[in-house]
Amino acid sequence: MTSGMPTPVLSAPGRAEQAAFRALLDCMARPGSIRQLAAHVRPDDGAWCAALLVAQTLIDHEVEVAILADEATVERATVTRTGSRTTSVEEADFVLASPAHASDAVRRARLGPIEAPEQSATVIVACRYLGQGPVRLELSGPGVPGTTTLAVEGVPADVFAALAERNARFPDGIDLVLAAEDGALACLPRSTSIQVIE
Amino acid sequence: MTTVHGLIEAREMTFTGYSYALIDDMAKREIRRALLKAVAVPGHQIPFGSREMPIARGWGTGGLQVTLSLLGPGDVVKVIDQGDDAGVNASNLRRLVEQMTGLDTTGATSEASVIQSRHRIPDERLNERQILVLQVPNPEPLRAVERSVAQAALMHAEQDYARMWLALYEDVVRRGEVSRGAGYPVMVNHRYVMTPSPIPRWDVPKLHQADALYLFGAGREKRVYAVPPHTDVVPLAFEDYPFHVEHFDGHACASCGSTSSYLEASPTDDGGLRYRCSDTAYCERVREGKETVQW
Numbered sequence: 001m002t003s004g005m006p007t008p009v010l011s012a013p014g015r016a017e018q019a020a021f022r023a024l025l026d027c028m029a030r031p032g033s034i035r036q037l038a039a040h041v042r043p044d045d046g047a048w049c050a051a052l053l054v055a056q057t058l059i060d061h062e063v064e065v066a067i068l069a070d071e072a073t074v075e076r077a078t079v080t081r082t083g084s085r086t087t088s089v090e091e092a093d094f095v096l097a098s099p100a101h102a103s104d105a106v107r108r109a110r111l112g113p114i115e116a117p118e119q120s121a122t123v124i125v126a127c128r129y130l131g132q133g134p135v136r137l138e139l140s141g142p143g144v145p146g147t148t149t150l151a152v153e154g155v156p157a158d159v160f161a162a163l164a165e166r167n168a169r170f171p172d173g174i175d176l177v178l179a180a181e182d183g184a185l186a187c188l189p190r191s192t193s194i195q196v197i198e
Numbered sequence: 199m200t201t202v203h204g205l206i207e208a209r210e211m212t213f214t215g216y217s218y219a220l221i222d223d224m225a226k227r228e229i230r231r232a233l234l235k236a237v238a239v240p241g242h243q244i245p246f247g248s249r250e251m252p253i254a255r256g257w258g259t260g261g262l263q264v265t266l267s268l269l270g271p272g273d274v275v276k277v278i279d280q281g282d283d284a285g286v287n288a289s290n291l292r293r294l295v296e297q298m299t300g301l302d303t304t305g306a307t308s309e310a311s312v313i314q315s316r317h318r319i320p321d322e323r324l325n326e327r328q329i330l331v332l333q334v335p336n337p338e339p340l341r342a343v344e345r346s347v348a349q350a351a352l353m354h355a356e357q358d359y360a361r362m363w364l365a366l367y368e369d370v371v372r373r374g375e376v377s378r379g380a381g382y383p384v385m386v387n388h389r390y391v392m393t394p395s396p397i398p399r400w401d402v403p404k405l406h407q408a409d410a411l412y413l414f415g416a417g418r419e420k421r422v423y424a425v426p427p428h429t430d431v432v433p434l435a436f437e438d439y440p441f442h443v444e445h446f447d448g449h450a451c452a453s454c455g456s457t458s459s460y461l462e463a464s465p466t467d468d469g470g471l472r473y474r475c476s477d478t479a480y481c482e483r484v485r486e487g488k489e490t491v492q493w
């Protein structure tokens with residue numbers, strides 16, 4: 001340290017967001033790998049703890065969000081914690097979806113224009129478990145040496161079939177974040193080839 | 199329970215006039231969104247709202263903003279300029295990072311979790327826990343053949359790289375080889391042509407199927423882009439004029455004796471040339487007899 005100036009302190013929410021972002025970045029760079037979020041600071045969030053922490057990390061008033069969930073608390077929590085506006089699924093930058101609505105979210109989420117594929121939506125799906133479960137995905141592409149397998153519990157297989165279909169024409173596509181109720185996180189960017197193993 | 203004394207203490211602790219890691223929460227969020235999209239679309243340039251930094255544009259503001267949006271407790275930071283930890287630019291950026299985060303910094307490549315670099319990829323192999331942030335002066339590989347930003351974006355969208363190939367062909371016709379040294383154009387994930395920033399050709403193969411994540415920040419041009427680990431990165435070349443890295447005619451580093459690192463030549467008093475490692479941290483490790491993992 002070269003000056004007497006005190007070091008700026010990272011606030012508790014700032015710390016949670018920074019850690020969540022690094023986990024997201026790692027998962028996005030290494031599709032299929034699972035990272036654990038410290039998502040249990042708000043016990044009321046229940047099954048949505050990780051999904052809401054991801055939302056808080058990435059969403060603010062500069063972007064718009066769509067909520068596809070039966071629980072009204074999810075929309076309230078998202079709006080109050082992020083300062084974002086809600087909009088339709090077709091127009092949203094971010095879509096938060098419960099497993100039952102995930103297929104709908106993946107099918108309807110926005111794609112970016114051809115020169116700016118990054119303007120497509122990011123879909124955040126709350127799931128039960130990652131690393132175990134009946135749906136097994138074989139993944140390959142950037143970030144994956146060879147192929148890898150991701151098991152998911154609590155999200156129907158047709159969500160991933162729909163995702164593979166929407167992401168068939170790279171760089172068009174949407175990016176999926178899976179956020180489990182125990183705080184586990186995995187990402188399926190559009191660059192990933194997905195094969196659903198029955 | 200909240201006490202007045204506690205509140206005063208908390209205020210004294212936090213009141214420095216600066217956010218942690220200098221940039222404010224909203225700016226960080228915006229950069230973080232851009233970085234995730236950059237990783238999802240390897241090699242594609244993503245616009246971001248490059249903020250005013252306390253250093254001049256063109257001195258690493260893009261890389262710095264990327265680095266600052268990553269950092270948190272537990273990180274160990276290394277900053278290098280042309281391979282040199284002691285360069286003026288690197289020293290200033292490192293001091294700024296230290297002051298704004300209180301994080302430990304290091305010269306040792308293997309100890310760093312986040313490495314910010316200008317114009318070099320370290321000669322020690324990066325691992326899967328590391329992120330390399332490269333400072334980029336000009337992120338647009340098509341700039342030399344297309345001046346319009348909008349037109350270049352359309353060419354990327356349509357994967358229309360004919361004029362890029364033509365420029366490389368003309369280079370071969372005029373000079374007998376693709377003469378580009380620093381910033382040799384590469385094809386990322388078989389889709390986007392990307393400039394790897396002005397790293398020497400020596401460093402280009404390090405981008406291909408690597409273990410580490412590469413992030414690129416261009417502050418003046420307001421772009422970020424990325425190469426995820428285990429991604430194909432292929433230098434543009436012709437079958438009969440293949441890509442090759444620099445060679446040093448059998449010279450070894452005058453300091454450590456290395457013949458397997460990138461060397462820089464400097465003139466000596468007697469008119470000759472002396473070769474030395476460009477990566478000072480690597481050179482030091484070799485001199486100390488420590489183990490180095492190379493690419």
